[in-house]
Amino acid sequence: MPTIGTxxxxxxxxxxxxxxxxxxxxxxxxxxxxxxxVGIARQASPLFPEQAIHGMxxxxxxxxxxxxxxxxxxxxxIGAVKAFVxxxxxxxxxxxxxxxxxxxxxxxxxxxxxxxxxxxxxVVCYTVxxxxxxxxxxxxxxxxxxxxxxxxxxxxYSFIGYGxxxxxxxxxxxxxxxxxxxxxxxxAKENKQAFGINxxxxxxxxxSLKESGASIRKPVVIEFTSPVAPVLLHTDEDxxxxxxxxxxxx
Numbered sequence: 001m002p003t004i005g006t007x008x009x010x011x012x013x014x015x016x017x018x019x020x021x022x023x024x025x026x027x028x029x030x031x032x033x034x035x036x037x038v039g040i041a042r043q044a045s046p047l048f049p050e051q052a053i054h055g056m057x058x059x060x061x062x063x064x065x066x067x068x069x070x071x072x073x074x075x076x077x078i079g080a081v082k083a084f085v086x087x088x089x090x091x092x093x094x095x096x097x098x099x100x101x102x103x104x105x106x107x108x109x110x111x112x113x114x115x116x117x118x119x120x121x122x123v124v125c126y127t128v129x130x131x132x133x134x135x136x137x138x139x140x141x142x143x144x145x146x147x148x149x150x151x152x153x154x155x156x157y158s159f160i161g162y163g164x165x166x167x168x169x170x171x172x173x174x175x176x177x178x179x180x181x182x183x184x185x186x187x188a189k190e191n192k193q194a195f196g197i198n199x200x201x202x203x204x205x206x207x208s209l210k211e212s213g214a215s216i217r218k219p220v221v222i223e224f225t226s227p228v229a230p231v232l233l234h235t236d237e238d239x240x241x242x243x244x245x246x247x248x249x250x
Contacts, residue, residue: 051056065153073117073123073144086114098176111179134158195227196246205241
C-alpha cells in the first residue's frame with residue numbers, strides 16, 4: 001500500500017507536468033540589421049507577453065503599459081508608414097516605427113522616416129491605460145480581421161500580440177526623430193499652395209514615369225499653376241502625364 005508521502009510525490013509530479021503543457025514554445029529570430037529580437041509564440045490560452053516570451057509566470061506581479069486596438073487598425077497603422085522606415089544602419093532608431101499611445105482621445109499615432117521622407121498615421125484604439133510609446137519593427141504577419149491586438153511596453157522591450165502570435169522588439173539606442181515637430185513647422189507656414197488629387201490617378205502617373213526611367217538622378221517634376229489647374233508630371237519633354245485636381249475646401 002503506498003504511503004501518504006508517495007501519494008503527495010505523485011500528485012506534485014502530475015501538477016508540474018500539467019503546468020509544463022501550458023508553457024509557450026517561442027521561436028526567437030534575430031534581425032541583424034536592427035538588433036531587434038522577434039518572438040513567435042503559439043498557444044491556446046489568451047496571450048500575455050510573459051507567457052509568450054518568458055513562459056508561465058505570475059504576471060500579476062508585474063505592471064505593463066498597455067493598449068488594445070483592432071486588427072484592422074494595427075494593419076492600417078503599420079501599413080501606412082512601414083515604407084518610410086530607413087534601411088541605413090548608420091541611424092538605428094530610424095529603422096523602427098515609433099508609436100505614441102495617448103490616453104486622452106484613446107488613439108495611437110505612428111511615425112517613420114528615412115532621412116528623405118517621413119510619415120504619420122493615427123488610429124483610434126479600444127483602450128489606452130496611460131500615455132506611453134513603443135519602437136517596433138514592422139510585424140511580419142498581418143493581424144486577422146476582427147481580432148483584438150494587445151500592445152505592451154516593459155522597460156526597453158515592446159510586445160505586440162494577436163491571436164496566438166507575439167512579436168517582441170528591443171528599443172534601439174538613441175531617441176526617435178521628432179516627426180511631429182517637422183510636420184507641424186511645415187504645416188504652420190503661410191502662402192502654401194494646396195490642391196486635391198485622386199491617389200489612384202497620381203500613383204498611375206508616377207508608375208508610368210517609373211517605366212519611363214524616373215530615378216534619383218532623373219526625378220519626376222510636378223507642375224501646377226493653381227489649385228484647379230491640371231497637374232503636369234514629367235521627367236523630360238517626351239513623357240508628360242496629366243492629372244486633374246479635385247476641389248478642396250481651404
